[in-house]
Amino acid sequence: MNEEANPEVWDVIVVGAGPAGLKAATELANGKAKVLVLDRKQEIGCPKRCAEGLGLKEFKRSNLKPNKEWAVQEIKGAQLYSPNGKSIKMKNKKVLGYVLERKIFEKELAIEAVRMGAKILMKHQVVGAKRKEDLKRESEGDEKGTGEVELLVEANDEIKKFRTKLVIACDGVDSLTAKMLDLNTKLDLRETDSGYQYEMTGISGYDENLLHLYFGTGVAPRGYCWIFPKRKGTANVGIGIGAFEEKTAKYYLDKWIKTQSGLKDGSIIEVNAGVIPVGGFLEEMQADNLLVAGDAGHMVDPVHGGGIGIAMEGGILAGKIALKALKANNFSKKFLKQYTKEWFELRGNHLKRRLKGRHLLEKLTDDDFNYLAESITVEEAIMIGEGNMTKVEQGKLFAKKLFTRPKLIEIMKKYLKD
Ligand SMILES: Cc1cc2nc3c(=O)[nH]c(=O)nc-3n(C[C@H](O)[C@H](O)[C@H](O)COP(=O)(O)OP(=O)(O)OC[C@H]3O[C@@H](n4cnc5c(N)ncnc54)[C@H](O)[C@@H]3O)c2cc1C
Numbered sequence: 033m034n035e036e037a038n039p040e041v042w043d044v045i046v047v048g049a050g051p052a053g054l055k056a057a058t059e060l061a062n063g064k065a066k067v068l069v070l071d072r073k074q075e076i077g078c079p080k081r082c083a084e085g086l087g088l089k090e091f092k093r094s095n096l097k098p099n100k101e102w103a104v105q106e107i108k109g110a111q112l113y114s115p116n117g118k119s120i121k122m123k124n125k126k127v128l129g130y131v132l133e134r135k136i137f138e139k140e141l142a143i144e145a146v147r148m149g150a151k152i153l154m155k156h157q158v159v160g161a162k163r164k165e166d167l168k169r170e171s172e173g174d175e176k177g178t179g180e181v182e183l184l185v186e187a188n189d190e191i192k193k194f195r196t197k198l199v200i201a202c203d204g205v206d207s208l209t210a211k212m213l214d215l216n217t218k219l220d221l222r223e224t225d226s227g228y229q230y231e232m233t234g235i236s237g238y239d240e241n242l243l244h245l246y247f248g249t250g251v252a253p254r255g256y257c258w259i260f261p262k263r264k265g266t267a268n269v270g271i272g273i274g275a276f277e278e279k280t281a282k283y284y285l286d287k288w289i290k291t292q293s294g295l296k297d298g299s300i301i302e303v304n305a306g307v308i309p310v311g312g313f314l315e316e317m318q319a320d321n322l323l324v325a326g327d328a329g330h331m332v333d334p335v336h337g338g339g340i341g342i343a344m345e346g347g348i349l350a351g352k353i354a355l356k357a358l359k360a361n362n363f364s365k366k367f368l369k370q371y372t373k374e375w376f377e378l379r380g381n382h383l384k385r386r387l388k389g390r391h392l393l394e395k396l397t398d399d400d401f402n403y404l405a406e407s408i409t410v411e412e413a414i415m416i417g418e419g420n421m422t423k424v425e426q427g428k429l430f431a432k433k434l435f436t437r438p439k440l441i442e443i444m445k446k447y448l449k450d
Pocket of ligand 1: 048049050053070071072073082157158202204207208209228229304305306308326341343
């Protein structure tokens with residue numbers, strides 16, 4: 033393999049052209065930084081590892097407006113199915129979110145980043161990263177570094193070199209870039225889910241304006257199966273389960289699909305698999321010359337596993353802090369620490385509370401789920417779905433329902449305390 037001699041120099045290099053990386057790059061380019069995005073894939077947004085659901089609030093937080101080209105299905109609520117097949121339907125009159133066509137959505141983010149002045153290189157895989165002080169130390173025994181990073185990037189059977197003062201690692205759940213720069217982003221298996229999904233067509237039997245979630249230890253241990261409708265008769269049909277389960281996510285998904293009359297004769301037009309970091313938040317999301325955002329920084333909602341919106345928010349914040357670092361010409365871990373602090377204020381603390389909520393939900397048995405589904409009336413479900421109940425009102429409602437189940441009351445109390 034050839035090795036290029038003269039490295040290209042950039043203000044900031046973003047590794048990964050997913051939602052986190054593209055938003056970070058847009059923020060930086062908007063602030064007039066010279067920013068390069070590298071991605072190992074041959075096409076942005078493809079293959080997707082995602083059910084493509086995005087709530088309306090997430091659009092607002094990331095300054096995005098839904099566009100019919102990629103926000104392909106309006107979603108007005110959810111239908112939750114208990115293990116015995118009983119369901120609670122929570123449908124709003126208003127649109128609460130969308131199912132996206134991520135391939136088009138992410139290309140749109142990429143076009144915007146480039147329009148702002150960023151440069152993107154596809155089929156460029158980061159295979160090595162070293163701080164210049166390490167390089168100098170190796171060649172000259174010099175302990176004093178200038179704080180630059182050199183990235184080794186494999187592209188078209190060549191190793192190219194790129195230099196920068198700051199790397200933003202947005203390289204997803206299997207991120208190696210942060211580890212190469214000595215930030216430990218190892219996943220905790222107990223806080224990791226395995227996801228498996230088919231995009232299916234020729235299917236029926238579900239309301240196409242709702243997300244459908246199916247619970248039960250036999251259906252999806254520590255998780256759920258889903259139908260996220262995309263267009264008429266087409267949907268993402270998937271599963272997320274604890275990564276430590278003995279049987280695979282595919283095993284549970286195939287088994288469940290066979291039990292669903294509207295799905296079992298459908299055709300699979302795409303297969304997706306991926307790992308979801310649903311907890312195990314990082315206490316430090318920076319090191320010298322490094323910030324980490326999106327899945328690479330475990331920025332995912334621990335209850336439902338959604339990460340597109342949170343990744344974009346993380347990317348935007350990383351871009352803002354990077355601009356401050358450029359202005360101050362300071363890329364030290366100490367200076368960049370404000371990123372972790374601001375992240376926890378912005379979203380991280382909320383996600384930590386959601387993680388506690390998930391740990392409480394994990395204590396529910398199939399019988400508890402069945403009981404809840406039986407006790408909530410259609411009117412109450414609509415009230416919750418329409419957002420007409422505060423958290424305290426919801427607590428009172430559940431307490432009333434659960435008075436015969438002391439264990440559930442304890443769980444609810446703990447949830448409300450946070
Ligand atoms: C089955 C499944 C279903 C999901 N469903 C939803 C959902 O419905 N809604 C939702 O909000 N979230 C969902 N998620 C989570 C969501 O997909 C992620 O949280 C989101 O994609 C994170 O964005 P990101 O930019 O951090 O990382 P990614 O989108 O993973 O992007 C990382 C990029 O980095 C690149 N890369 C990696 N290593 C290197 C390297 N060494 N050099 C160069 N490039 C590299 C990759 O090619 C990739 O393009 C789901 C996840 C799974 C697995």
